[in-house]
Amino acid sequence: MSVKSSSSHSSSASSLIHGFPEEDLRQEGKDNPGYFPARLGQSLQGGRFCIIRKLGWGQYSSVWLAKDKKENQLLALKILTCESTQALQASGADQRSDELRMLQKIATAQPIHRGFKHNLKLHDSFEFRGPHGPHLCLVTDVLGHSVDYVRKLNDNGDLRLSMALTKRITKQVLYGLEYLHDVCGIVHTDIKHDNILFRLSDVDEVVAHELVAKPSVAYDAGSEVIVPVVPVVSQPLPLSLENTISPTQLEAVLADVGHSHWHDHHFQELIQPGALRSPEVILGYPWGTSADIWNLGCLVTELLIGFWLFEYSPNGDKWNAEEDHLARMTEALGTKFDASFLSKCKHSTNFFNSDGSWKHFTSHEEPTWLLEDLLANFSSVDLGKESVEAAGQFLRRCLRLIPEERAQARDLLEDPWLSDA
Structure with missing residues (x-):
């Protein structure tokens, strides 16, 4: 599996006039929630951290590689936007995240646990x-590419x-969960391809090589354009100096x-x-850690078959997307929702009649295939019949319609399908 990356280091002047090539850094930019316009070589926290590379950005933050001069090590700086910083500091009903306290809990609760790393x-x-205002900066480990990057490496x-x-x-991921x-006591709630990252084989070695081979750069606006802020190119780090890397060398991190939410307090x-x-x-039933297990089951199926397990959509005025989604769950699992369970769901009357039948949905012209049929027909060629059956049995422990019936992370770790992982 190839692990090398590539980046484009140029941008036309017009793209800088009408909008930044990555996050919007314009002072009055309509899409700017208050990103910090960091510069290569810039120092933060009284000179302790020196920014040496941009690793990436998202809707709520940008991430930078930095040298910690105090501890003499390389770390990542996740600089939250002003809006995200304010949201994190809100209280009561206005609070939408408790990221800092959760990270503090994760870092200190039980470092000897097998899922800590x-x-x-x-x-x-x-x-x-x-x-633009105040920023919270989270100082974390340096990580490499995500599962999303790895699954897109195939040229075909x-x-x-x-x-x-x-x-x-x-x-x-189950260790982490x-x-x-x-x-x-945390429910992650956002387990997806780009939130599962891999550790670098050797951070110091990889960074030293990459800074020489592919120096950190900013975008070139052209001499005819004067911009108050110079955007920096995102340059993620490869996992290793090798052209290929064995699956046995990969160490996944849930990021x-x-x-996320506390198990006993939802935002x-x-x-x-x-x-x-x-x-x-969807149905308005109390959720907890088992929601992560369903999430994981869907994701693992997708990694094996190459597309979403549930591709749903509304059908005009006949039924909405959520009802379609629920119907496809029953098709993939070859079962139906139990009426006693539905009676405990706040929103069940939006989709079901009192006897448990569908309120609007009739039938699909192209129904979702049964889980085992999807695995047998679409999963990777290295799967034999026994492997497909074992994978299906594992996934069915994750994909139970009633959350209390799903296996917990610690139980799934003992599943036969993962015995040789």
């Missing part, structure tokens, strides 16, 4: 003021992963608890990426 470690945090567009790699990722659920009730959303969330 499969979660992102917080080293420090600090606040500072930028041109095949998004499937091998059985061996899927098993390894699954087992390591066991720690979050049983030790920290980004920005959307909102609508959670999870839509395609990975658990039935109890």
